[in-house]
Amino acid sequence: MAVQSSTFYSCGAAQAIDGIRYAPGVAHTYCSITGNELNPWWRLDLLEYYNIYKVTVTNRADCCLAQTTGAEIRIGNSLENNGNNNPRCGVTSLVPAGTSVSFSCGGMEGRYVNMYIPNIQQHLTLCEVEVYGTGNSGTSF
Template sequence: MGMMDTLDEWHSIYIKAGIALPGALLSARFRDEGSDEQKMGLLLATALACLLACAAAQNNNPTENLALRGRATQSSTYYNYVFGYLASAINAIDGNMDSNFYHGSCSFTNNDMSPWWRVDLLKSHKISQIVVTNRGDCCGNLIDGAQILVGDSLENNGNNNPSCSEINYLPNGGTQTFECNGMAGRYVNIIIPGKETYLTLCEVQVFGVPVSKKPPCS
């Protein structure tokens, strides 16, 4: 493999990590030709860029919303007979942050004891952040006291998994980010424990990386 072939491979890694190679490297067009000083400079710059790419991969928060590819379910599903609207669990991971319940993009349970909602991310991830958007047209207080859980167990419908955070208060139509600091899990649950009430969510976004993923240069 020539030196430029190696550079091209690293270039693709840097782009994914959000790092640009120095212009001098991108303009290099030699394989075996060039002075020893040029070759050594290229190798040193490549090694430095590799280290920067590794650091970026480890420190930057992922930008892909994992929930969009997940499968959602909830303790029960409310049906509005007037509007003919089924407030399915999947409405909370449809990518639509419209917080007006009657526009058809929010989930809603029946009046359950400890109502819950869950998204299956299909495999275990290290979760960095979970972003929740509350209902906006009314009833924002329904979400007060909800627990956000992350884990790999489906015991008790996933509601025995460890807690990432609690939603103490979220105003009508509000969006809040909750830090999970790399908690590992396939399932993200939101539950209002020990209370007979409704649970409504207008969007849940989940950010993280697969547990098995390794950074570049590892």
């Protein structure tokens, strides 16, 4: 289940986990986008604790590339500050239009995976977030 700090137009949090990395047309049809706000965030609840090894983030292809820049990937079990105080796996730099970047998280344990842009007022846009890891039973996802 995914949630975000606010929603721009009809660009809800679930659009970042719908399996559609790229689609023709504008990002409103396939990306999650928060409102233009201070400290925007997006959170995935995995419902159980997992060891997270990799997170892949896909940027929009049509415009506004900076709306993914500077997003901190946070992984952990706390909902303090909406999960944005959990340990950091990485920080996105400018992701080229319509491309994906992956971050190695080394098996960080967590139920929550957050994307968080601190101390800046802007939209946070995520066209796809893919999380790879293993559960306590050894199952992979």
